[in-house]
Amino acid sequence: MVRDEEMLRPGERIDDLQCGGYRLIQRRDAFCFGTDSVLLADFCRPRPGTRAVDLGCGSGAIMTLMAAHEPLLQVDGIEIQPEIADMARRGIRLNGLEERLRVWEMDMRVAAAKLGYGAYSLAVCNPPYSRQGAAIESEGKLKRVARHEGALNPEEWALAAARLLKNGGRFAVIYPAPRAYEMMRAMERANLAPKRICTVHGVAGRPPKFVLMDAVKGGGSQLDWLEPLILRDADGKYSAQWKRIYRMEEGSET
Numbered sequence: 001m002v003r004d005e006e007m008l009r010p011g012e013r014i015d016d017l018q019c020g021g022y023r024l025i026q027r028r029d030a031f032c033f034g035t036d037s038v039l040l041a042d043f044c045r046p047r048p049g050t051r052a053v054d055l056g057c058g059s060g061a062i063m064t065l066m067a068a069h070e071p072l073l074q075v076d077g078i079e080i081q082p083e084i085a086d087m088a089r090r091g092i093r094l095n096g097l098e099e100r101l102r103v104w105e106m107d108m109r110v111a112a113a114k115l116g117y118g119a120y121s122l123a124v125c126n127p128p129y130s131r132q133g134a135a136i137e138s139e140g141k142l143k144r145v146a147r148h149e150g151a152l153n154p155e156e157w158a159l160a161a162a163r164l165l166k167n168g169g170r171f172a173v174i175y176p177a178p179r180a181y182e183m184m185r186a187m188e189r190a191n192l193a194p195k196r197i198c199t200v201h202g203v204a205g206r207p208p209k210f211v212l213m214d215a216v217k218g219g220g221s222q223l224d225w226l227e228p229l230i231l232r233d234a235d236g237k238y239s240a241q242w243k244r245i246y247r248m249e250e251g252s253e254t
Contacts, residue, residue, distance in 0.1 A: 063077050
C-alpha cells in the first residue's frame, strides 16, 4: 500500500475536502480551492449517470466534490498546466476514484476535437476572475494562470463548453457578480442560454460577490432566478444555506 507521503512532491500537502472522507493534493505556490469551488460543485447538481467535464480542473477539487455528491457520475478534467494535471491525477489515485475521474492535459480550446464534440451532458467551470492587466498579477506562474485570463476570456470558455456539450447539455459556472453580464453575453454567443441564476452574498443586504449560472445549449430565453445564497447571518455565524452546502451539523461553526 502506498503511503500518503509517497504521493507528494516537494512543496505539496494533503488537505481534507471535508466531504465523504475525500482529500486533495495542493501546493503553496499554486491556486488552492476555496468557497467558490464548493458552491459550484453543489450548484451544478449532476444527474445520476451523467458524463461531465471540468474546464480548467486545477487540483481536482470541483470534480472530486461532484463525485462525492453523485456516486454514479463520470467526470473528465481538462488542465493545461502539466504540474497541476499531474497533481490532480495523484489526488484521484489518493481517493481511489480512478474508475470515475480522469484528467487530460490539454488546452480546452482543442478538447472537443480530442474528446468528442457533443460528448458531455454537463460542463462546469470556475474560470479566472481577473482580466489581463486589470489587477496585480500573482507572483508565481501557477497562480497567475489560474487567476488571470491571459489569452482566455469568457467567450473562449463558453465556446469550449458549447463544443463539448450535446444539445440540451448544461454549462454551470461561478463568476464575479460585477462581470456577470460578460459571461452571459459570451454564453449567448456560444448558443448557451442562461437558465438558472443564483446571486451569492457574504451577508444579507449587501451586493452579491459572485453569481452562479447554469446555461443550456440550445435552450430558450426564460430565466429562473433562484433564492439568493447568503453565506453568513448578520451576527457573522454561518447561515443555514452554508451549513447545508458544507454538510455541517447544526450548531457547528468549525
